[in-house]
Amino acid sequence: MGGSNPTPPVLTAPPAPPVLLVVYGRGSATARGILTAGRRLCTAVFFGDLGDPKVAADLAQLPKSATVVDTAGLTEEQLCDRAAEFGAAGVITFSDHLLRTAAAVAARCGVPFHDRATVEVLVDKFRQREALAAAGVQATACRTVHSAADLGPALAATGLPAVLKPRSGAGSVDTCLVRSAAELADRYAEFTEGAASPAVFVLEEYLVSDPTVVGEFWGDYVSVESAIRDGEIRTVAVTGKLPLAPPFRETGYFTPALLPAGLADEVVALEQRALRALGIREGVTHTEIKFTPDGPRLIEVNGRLGGHVSDVLKRSAGTDLLALALRLALGAFDPPEPVLALGTDCPKVAFQYFLSPPADGLAPGPAEVLDGLQHLPGVDLVDARIDPSWRADWRAGTEWLIGTVYGSAPGHPELRVTVEGIHRTMADFWS
Missing domain, CATH: 3.30.70 (Alpha-Beta Plaits)
Known part of the structure; x- marks a missing residue:
């Protein structure tokens, strides 16, 4: 009498990893770093302007299996149409100047990101100052400069010394301290010389330093890194700085920051008030705060990962902030305990x-x-x-x-x- 044949098992393919659209440009994370951090987490699809030599060189380093969409010459609507074809579970960018584009893509794909109103206060230094003042978080004298005729009224509002910088910019490009009306006029002329349509600048009051807070050897400011999901803010770390090189060039980072007892809590409280005032409800943020005779004061809030921070945080405490940002964009919210001082979790x-x-x-x-x-x-x-x-x-x-x-x-x-x-x-x- 013959035996029965067992039913062969049904083999099912593992579910495909979610698609994450990376709106890529010059910013705080490299294409290879993003791909590495997203391994086994998602399929990253890179949208980048290959007409930019730096972007093209970065994306050329990716393996041939990576998906890259050239956005050169595309309108925002065309780019969003192309993005919608991928059935994305999330959208992310690490570049300030692409926050608007990423917000448009996210809205079209129906995934969380900064909304358009929030993006405007993140990329526009004047609007950000206005929003912080209106919410009672911090009043900082700031005026827009569209032409040389605006310099006098702006200086009357800010006083001296003052800081001249692009209204939308990053990395301290074309940013300087001015100590007189003549120096302001000279710097503005230098920054706008030969431009058919000069960029809009802002002039804002200089936040005077208090070097006694952390000591003159260290930088007089820190950054706070946070993860936000649906308005819930979780502090990831406070990052220390080395002193700036003239006029405002960063010279280095270290984690954890070196702060007197209680100051980290004060800094984080100010940062969270600022994030709420600006309407930030999603993503990873990088907020710079300076120590002044009047206490901690906001330099600026950035709506993306801070450059170089992920490396020092990973090596000091094992926290992979880049991977955390990718998971957050895909809907996960699992930030670790904050890194505020040396200890068992940060040796x-x-x-x-x-x-x-x-x-x-x-x-x-x-x-x-x-x-x-x-x-x-x-x-x-x-x-x-x-x-x-x-x-x-x-x-x-x-x-x-x-x-x-x-x-x-x-x-x-x-x-x-x-x-x-x-x-x-x-x-x-x-x-």
């Missing part, structure tokens, strides 16, 4: 030091001088590309540098020893 201080010249017009020295950096305590990597024809230009802002030093230290005193060693080496390098 070391991780840093990046930017190899940026201390003054304008300087040239890089011989490459062998940088070899000494590798022997400093705590230095893990020196990533530098030296071009003898390179010259410092403060107008290009924070990104005008030749490289970055990566490392870590057991604590802030040890970090200071390492940074002092970098300072000594670089003093012999720039000429």
Whole structure:
């Protein structure tokens, strides 16, 4: 008598990973970094303007299997039509100037993102100041400058010294401190010379520093990194800074920040009031706050991941802020405990030091001088590309540098020893 044949198992294919649309441009995360962070999490589809040489070069480094959509020449409506074909579960961007585009794509695809009204106060420094003042969070004198005729009235409102910067911009490009009406006129003429349609600038009051809060060796400001889902704000970290290079160029980050007892809570409270005042309900934010004689004051709120922050946070506490941003865009909300100080969950201080010249017009020295950096305590990597024809230009802002030093230290005193060693080496390098 024959036996029965067992029924073969039914094989089912695993569900396809969700599609995440990445509106890609110059910003705070690289294409390769995004693809790596999203591995086993989603299928990333990159929308980028291949007419931009930097964007084209970045996206060319992706494997051939990656999906890249060239947005060069597309209207916003055409771009949204193309995006709608992918059945996306989320939309994200890491570029300030693409926040409007990402908001339009998200609205068309029916997925969470900053709404258009929120985007406008994130990309427009004047509107942001207005919104913060109207909500009673912080009044900062700020005026728009459309032409040289606006300089006098603007200066009368802000007083001296004041800060001149583009109304929409990032990375401290064309941003400077002015100490007189003549200097203001000269800088504005320099920034707008030859432009058929000059960019709109803002002039705002200078937030005076209080170097006694954290000590003169460290930067007089911090950034707060947060994750937001449906209006619920969760602090991820407070990031410390090294002092700015003139006029407003960042020179490095470290996590966790070095703050007196209780100050982290005060800084986070101010940041959360600002996020609510600006109507931010989704995404990852990067908010810069300065220490002044009047207490912590807002520099600005950015509606995307802060540049370089994800690296130092991951190396100090194991928190992958880039992956967190991707998960958040796809609907997950699982931020870890905030990184506010050294402890069991954050056993070391991780840093990046930017190899940026201390003054304008300087040239890089011989490459062998940088070899000494590798022997400093705590230095893990020196990533530098030296071009003898390179010259410092403060107008290009924070990104005008030749490289970055990566490392870590057991604590802030040890970090200071390492940074002092970098300072000594670089003093012999720039000429």
